[in-house]
Each structure stands twice: as structure tokens, then as C-alpha cells.
Amino acid sequence: MSLDSKNKTTRTVILLTMIFLVIELLDELVDGVRGAAYPLIRNDLHLSYVQVGLLLTIPNTVSSLIEPILGIWGDIGQRRQLILGGGVGFAIALLLISLSDNFSWLLVAFVLFYPASGAFVSLSQATLMDMEPTRHEQNMARWALAGSLGNVLGPLALAGAIAFHQSWRSVFLLLAVLTVLLVGMLWQYPIATPSASADVDQPMHSFKDGIRYAIQSLKRGNVLRWLTLLQFSDLMLDVLSGFLALYFVDVVGVNNTQASFALTAWLGFGLLGDFLLIPLLERVQGLAYLKVSAILVLCLYPAFLLVPNINLKLVILCFLGLLNSGWYSILQGQLYTAMPGQSGTVMTLNNLAGFVGGLAPFALGLVAQQYGLQPTMWILLAAPIALLIALF
Missing domain, CATH: 1.20.1250.20 (MFS general substrate transporter like domains)
Structure with missing residues (x-):
């Protein structure tokens, strides 16, 4: 590999690392905003405690069924499509949250948001780990720091919006715009599917292979x-x-x-x-x-x-x-x-x-x-x- 190619590869790794860490920060920022905004959302949409409970339970259950499938797909050659598609779904879900005027639409937005976050965020973490296989702990520490920062900034962002006489809807709309910008940046770079593990006897060619190796x-x-x-x-x-x-x-x-x-x-x-x-x-x-x-x-x-x-x-x-x-x-x-x-x-x-x-x-x-x-x-x-x- 020439020196120019090596430098270009290093720059790509650094930029992708930064983008993935910002994706995690954004995800936890959304989580922090959502947690702090629940009382406002409940009052504006006139939600009951039962409906709030359903908002926390149904999307999480649906996502728990979908995300294991996404993880296996991410190992058999569809990593880039899943991350970018998840990012688009992430942005659409945030837009729907900002536009929701009743419980049903808000539930639809949350049901879309949870698995989209799995594809966009969790597979971004997986790809970050693949880029530097000898530095898993160090890169996970950076990932955790980005997430903690986003979780702390989320309630502050909502408080700032309220201080400037904006609603919770405007915060989610802004987060949707930021997501689109991140997806646009990520679109410019290659996202490789990991090579087969030394611990498996054959490469994974099909979803059936992925299930077998998971077992x-x-x-x-x-x-x-x-x-x-x-x-x-x-x-x-x-x-x-x-x-x-x-x-x-x-x-x-x-x-x-x-x-x-x-x-x-x-x-x-x-x-x-x-x-x-x-x-x-x-x-x-x-x-x-x-x-x-x-x-x-x-x-x-x-x-x-x-x-x-x-x-x-x-x-x-x-x-x-x-x-x-x-x-x-x-x-x-x-x-x-x-x-x-x-x-x-x-x-x-x-x-x-x-x-x-x-x-x-x-x-x-x-x-x-x-x-x-x-x-x-x-x-x-x-x-x-x-x-x-x-x-x-």
C-alpha cells in the first residue's frame, strides 16, 4: 500500500470514528430529550398512564424481535444498507414524533424509532469495533463517553428550548434535521461487512448460516x-x-x-x-x-x-x-x-x-x-x- 493510500485510509477511519461517535451522542440526546419531555407530551396529547405505559412497552417489544435479525443481516453483507436505512428511519421517526397530535401516531413513531435505532446506532457501534480490532475497550470507552454526554445534554436541550418559548416538537424536529445531516455525511464513506471469524469453519453466506453461528x-x-x-x-x-x-x-x-x-x-x-x-x-x-x-x-x-x-x-x-x-x-x-x-x-x-x-x-x-x-x-x-x- 502506497503512503498516500495509507494516509487516505487513516483519514477515513478517523472521520468514520467521529461520525459513529456523534451517532451515539445523537441517540442518547434523543433519549434524554424524550425522558424529560414525557410530562409535556402527556399533557399536550392528553395521554393516560396506560397509554404512556404502552408507549414504553410495545415499541421495545417489537424492537426486541427485530434487532436480533438485523444483527445477523449485518454480518452477511448488508451492513451499509442497514445502517443508512436505519438512519433514514431514525429521522422519519423523529419527524413523526414532532408532528404527532394523538396517541396512535405517536405509537407508530415510537414503533419505527426503536428498530431504526438498532440498525443505525447498534450496527454503527459494531462497525466501529471492526475498524480497530485490537482497540475494542478503548473505542467502547469513547462510545460510552459520547452516550453519557448526550444523555446529560438531552434534558438541557429541552430546557433551553422551553426557555426560548419553543415546544418539545421543535426539539424533535431539530434532532430529525441533525440525523439527516449525519446520514448524508455517512453516505460518502464505505462501510465494510466484517470478514469471517477464525472461530467459524465457513464464511457466512446466508441468513441460515448467521443463525447457526449465533447458536x-x-x-x-x-x-x-x-x-x-x-x-x-x-x-x-x-x-x-x-x-x-x-x-x-x-x-x-x-x-x-x-x-x-x-x-x-x-x-x-x-x-x-x-x-x-x-x-x-x-x-x-x-x-x-x-x-x-x-x-x-x-x-x-x-x-x-x-x-x-x-x-x-x-x-x-x-x-x-x-x-x-x-x-x-x-x-x-x-x-x-x-x-x-x-x-x-x-x-x-x-x-x-x-x-x-x-x-x-x-x-x-x-x-x-x-x-x-x-x-x-x-x-x-x-x-x-x-x-x-x-x-x-
Whole structure:
């Protein structure tokens, strides 16, 4: 390869990496805006709590059935079409959300948005991993940072729009325009389908081959280990985040404003942790950091639950947010490394494992209803315990 060709390839990799990271930022930006806008959307469209529940349940269920199929298609030669088509669907869904004037149209928009996000965002992550196969953990850390930044900026974007006397509709319309611009930028670059894995005996030529290799992968202990640990680690990530405000109000006894401050502090230090993880992984092995982090969380989380002082609780919570911010990045990076040439299938297996992991909040809710939230919060210690058992 000539020097000019090598430089051109390097520039393409850098630009594609930036585009993929912006796609993740945009996806989490949409998620942050949507979460903050639900009360406004409910009031404008006169939605009931049942309808809000359906908006959260039906699109997610439909997407869970479609996304495993998209992942396999992404590994058998249709990666570029799926990502670009997903981007177009992503933009159309955002446009429909901004134009929706009743529950039915909003539900249609959400049903389109979820699988479109899977094709556009999840396959972009897979392609980012394929571009630098020896730097999965480092690039996943960058991906997580972009997502955390988008999640924090989402509510701020909505608040800014309201401050300038704009509605939630204008924010979603602007996000649709940004999506179109991103798809236009991505259209200019080649998106390669990964080469066949060394772990499979034949290249994947058909959808049937893709299903067969996905089943074979589930029989491999290393793949099962990372899939399982990803689900356990989520107990200290999204699951803890979901129960955090309720814990501060119902157990600690603070008001809603103080509970919101605690959640903001948790997210803020998580963002800081994602930022610090990028240079750290250039110097320290990800699994070594993960072991130390899990040990510290195993010590700090019981202290967080036991100390009565609210200020001390907040300080410990901030350290917890800082320490576990790299768990997803490292574990997901290890899963990609365990399945070379099958990055789309990683998306498929993640969705299948998510079916099981997704039951955790419901199960914890049942336990909390029966025994109270305080004892239920101790169950989340299963996350660092599982990590330490598997890693040591």
C-alpha cells in the first residue's frame, strides 16, 4: 500500500470514528430529550398512564424481535444498507414524533424509532469495533463517553428550548434535521461487512448460516461469560439509576428536589468517569481496572446503604458513579474481542441476553413490594460479586 493510500485510509477511519461517535451522542440526546419531555407530551396529547405505559412497552417489544435479525443481516453483507436505512428511519421517526397530535401516531413513531435505532446506532457501534480490532475497550470507552454526554445534554436541550418559548416538537424536529445531516455525511464513506471469524469453519453466506453461528457462539463459555457479566453489571448501572430517586425519597426520606440532585450527581460523576477512562485504558489493562473497581464498589456500596448521614451518602454515591462507569465499556469490548468477524451477531446476542436481563427491574419491584425497598437495594451487590467471581 502506497503512503498516500495509507494516509487516505487513516483519514477515513478517523472521520468514520467521529461520525459513529456523534451517532451515539445523537441517540442518547434523543433519549434524554424524550425522558424529560414525557410530562409535556402527556399533557399536550392528553395521554393516560396506560397509554404512556404502552408507549414504553410495545415499541421495545417489537424492537426486541427485530434487532436480533438485523444483527445477523449485518454480518452477511448488508451492513451499509442497514445502517443508512436505519438512519433514514431514525429521522422519519423523529419527524413523526414532532408532528404527532394523538396517541396512535405517536405509537407508530415510537414503533419505527426503536428498530431504526438498532440498525443505525447498534450496527454503527459494531462497525466501529471492526475498524480497530485490537482497540475494542478503548473505542467502547469513547462510545460510552459520547452516550453519557448526550444523555446529560438531552434534558438541557429541552430546557433551553422551553426557555426560548419553543415546544418539545421543535426539539424533535431539530434532532430529525441533525440525523439527516449525519446520514448524508455517512453516505460518502464505505462501510465494510466484517470478514469471517477464525472461530467459524465457513464464511457466512446466508441468513441460515448467521443463525447457526449465533447458536454456536452461545455454546462458547467465553462468550457466555461476557454476556452474563454484562447483564449483572447493569444492576449497578441502569437498574440502580432507575431505583435511585425512589430510594432517596422512600428510604432516606428526602424531598423530590434533593432526590433529583442525587441522581444528577450520580450521572455527572459517571460522565466524569467515562472521560477519565479513555486515557486510563491507554496505560492499564481493562480487566485489571475492572477487578479493582469491583472490589471498591463491593466495599463502598454497603457503606452507601448503611450510613445515615445524607451528605456522606452523596459523597459515596459520587464515588460509585465514578468507579463503575467503565464496566459496560470493558465488558462489551471483551465480548467483541471474543467474537472476531461477528460484530453484528454480538448485537443479536446482546438482544437475546437482554430479554433475560430486562426482567431484573420487574423482579426487584416485586421484592420491594413484598419486603420494602431498603432490603431490595442489597440485591444489587450481586453485580460486583459476579464480576469478582468470574474475573478471578
